[in-house]
Amino acid sequence: NAGVTQTPKFQVLKTGQSMTLQCAQDMNHEYMSWYRQDPGMGLRLIHYSVGAGITDQGEVPNGYNVSRSTTEDFPLRLLSAAPSQTSVYFCASSYDYRGNGYTFGSGTRLTVV
Amino acid sequence: TQLLEQSPQFLSIQEGENLTVYCNSSSVFSSLQWYRQEPGEGPVLLVTVVTGGEVKKLKRLTFQFGDARKDSSLHITAAQPGDTGLYLCAGPASGYALNFGKGTSLLVTP
DSSP: OOOEEEEOSEEEEOTTOOEEEEEEESSOOSEEEEEEEETTTEEEEEEEEEETTEEEEOSSOTTEEEOOSSSSBOOEEESSOOGGGOEEEEEEEESSTTOTTOEEOOOEEEEEO | OOOOEEEOSEEEEETTOOEEEEEEOSSOOSOEEEEEEOTTSOOEEEEEEOSTTOEEEETTEEEEEOTTSSEEEEEESSOOGGGOEEEEEEEEETTTEEEEOOOEEEEEEO
16 A cells, blocks of 8 residues: 655745645545644644545644545645745545544655745 | 643653653543654654553553643653654644644653
8 A cells, every 4th residue: 555645755946936736645534734843833724524524724824725525535726825835744534533543654845936 | 721731841861761751731631642753853742541540551651641631741751762852742622633732852862
């Protein structure tokens, strides 16, 4: 099994550009989440989904959009990139709401210049 | 947001030493999880503790959940260089996701 697959692994954007970070899982997990990780800040929740068609905001949602049209995919869209969005982004999935079986992707390192 | 505070923030020890890292909160958690993250990779789940007072062992790693379910500890016996990494604790947040502590960065030198 591939688990959670994130693409791309690295990306450089110019301020104002938009892009989509892809996340796919093959474990049939209902719960999926996006986090960003910054030095000294830990992992902060951006958006999450409890199933296809259902999403909600996390701690730091501004500047990001998500959708969940299928169980497998949970893309994260940056609408107009800003230098403050320079970070490492992780997608994760789990099979229950307590985070049991939580599996992370290997991350996308994004730099906005 | 239910805050999780981890200590120490950094720890540098020599191979063979023992160590304990802590995860504390003022809130009660239904469960807590511990992850290890290596550079360039995503966190990997080590253990989930659910019952107050619970102790779980994973080889040389011992995890304990506080009786009041507000804190947890990770003890490593005879640390090895392969234990080097960032150790994160996490607990369920409102809204079906996890809140993470900021982590303890562990370096074990030969």
